[in-house]
Amino acid sequence: MSKSWIWRLGVAVALLTGIVVSASAFGRPGAGGGAQGASGPTVRIGWVPAASWTPWASLKAEGVNVELVPFKSSNDSLTALANGSIQMAPVGYNNVAALLTDSDPKIRFVSGISEHGSVFIARRGSGITTWADLKGKRIASVRGSTQYVNLATAMQNHGVDLNKDATFVNMQGFSDLNFALQRGDVDAISTFPPLSGQAVAGGQGVEVPEIQAGMYDGSFTVASGILAADDFLTDHPDQAERVLRAFTTRFEELSADPEKWARTYSALTGVAEEKSLVDALRKQYIKPALRMDEKAIRSVPEVLTRLDIIKRDTGDELAGRLDYTLLSKVTGRSAAELGKGK
Structure with a gap:
């Protein structure tokens, strides 16, 4: 496969x-x-x-x-x-x-x-506030995961291709996402709680209301x-x-x-x-x-x-x-x- x-x-x-x-x-x-x-x-x-x-x-x-x-x-x-x-x-x-x-x-x-479970976190200072802002950005997740699928599908639904309009960074595990965000290696991540909360509490990440509200557009919530x-x-x-x-x-x-x-x-x-x-x-x-x-x-x-x-x-x-x-x-x-x- x-x-x-x-x-x-x-x-x-x-x-x-x-x-x-x-x-x-x-x-x-x-x-x-x-x-x-x-x-x-x-x-x-x-x-x-x-x-x-x-x-x-x-x-x-x-x-x-x-x-x-x-x-x-x-x-x-x-x-x-x-x-x-x-x-x-x-x-x-x-x-x-x-x-x-x-x-x-x-x-x-x-x-x-469970349903839902996917949370989009942008690096503080990345300038990401809308779907259009994802163009040209480095975005990380674990390829094949629910979090990857939800983000990739939602981006398509909002006119942005994760693999063409942005640079996708594949991580082996979700804990690696927070480290990448903290180091400034990526501009955003698609992850899940409590890792999403850790990124926000640590000061390196911020939630993006417009993107979070559409995380399941065109995708699945289950x-x-x-x-x-x-x-x-x-x-x-x-x-x-x-x-x-x-x-x-x-x-x-x-x-x-x-x-x-x-x-x-x-x-x-x-x-x-x-x-x-x-x-x-x-x-x-x-x-x-x-x-x-x-x-x-x-x-x-x-x-x-x-x-x-x-x-x-x-x-x-x-x-x-x-x-x-x-x-x-x-x-x-x-x-x-x-x-x-x-």
């Missing part, structure tokens, strides 16, 4: 699916499900330490031993799900859309978790959902339900209290960014979302195809992996209310 991060993901999954841990490994010491505990088998759930996934990382499920497994990226979590070493994890819709171009992983989205392995859902429905019920309870609790959300994230990660996280939640830079809006999710691979990030539109395959059954059961809402067919 033309984009190296997608190629690496495909190779990793292809290699690992040859040694898939079977459903019988769930709950057995040394296998994908972990050891049998006093309150039942261990369910291994993955997460990337992102602020938007705080309710997932802090859930407490009755009758289930939950082991939280950290990963560096959604792609890493997705690979672990495909090879059976974890049972559930938040994953970006864009990551699954890319994987589906070449693979048929046995996985299903069982809930939404970001990620809770992904689960098919065999886990089929063979251990009670455990899956307990975990998802605990997640939705925690989700509603933290969504109603931005300060508690921020404190919980800081406690999980040691990152003292409570003020900027509260601000990001209130401005909906991070937008909690349990619903899985099928129409919006179908638009993700369409946008990726248009930008030549993936080689074909996998909208039908992605929509086919939206399973509303469990979320409907734990919330008491119908599949239609949760976004099916919308």
Whole structure:
């Protein structure tokens, strides 16, 4: 494939699916499900330490031993799900859309978790206040990420081409963006909270209201959902339900209290960014979302195809992996209310 991060993901999954841990490994010491505990088998759930996934990382499920497994990226979590070493994890819709171009992983989205998540930050003194000001500027992000896609698509929508009218600077990781901005190597970045808040608090970056207001123009607002392995859902429905019920309870609790959300994230990660996280939640830079809006999710691979990030539109395959059954059961809402067919 033309984009190296997608190629690496495909190779990793292809290699690992040859040694898939079977459903019988769930709950057995040394296998994908972990050891049998006093309150039942261990369910291994993955997460990337992102602020938007705080309710997932802090859930407490009755009758289930939950082991939280950290990963560096959604792609890493997705690979672990495909090879059976974890049972559930938040994953970006864009990551699954890319994987589906070449693979048929046995996985299903069982809930939404977040929307939005992209924040544009200009270097202080760069003179960027409008979309037109982006022409001739050096703009950095991580190619293929949701933040890259949102910015590139929005720029097209506003008559500016990220790769022709500006100079795109590709970074290997999001933490590198703030350093580049601080050094003056770039004029702007497309990133996510709390890194965006750190750039502003540090004095090197500023928000640009006009650009932020249009960050999703022509693009998608949906970001990620809770992904689960098919065999886990089929063979251990009670455990899956307990975990998802605990997640939705925690989700509603933290969504109603931005300060508690921020404190919980800081406690999980040691990152003292409570003020900027509260601000990001209130401005909906991070937008909690349990619903899985099928129409919006179908638009993700369409946008990726248009930008030549993936080689074909996998909208039908992605929509086919939206399973509303469990979320409907734990919330008491119908599949239609949760976004099916919308």
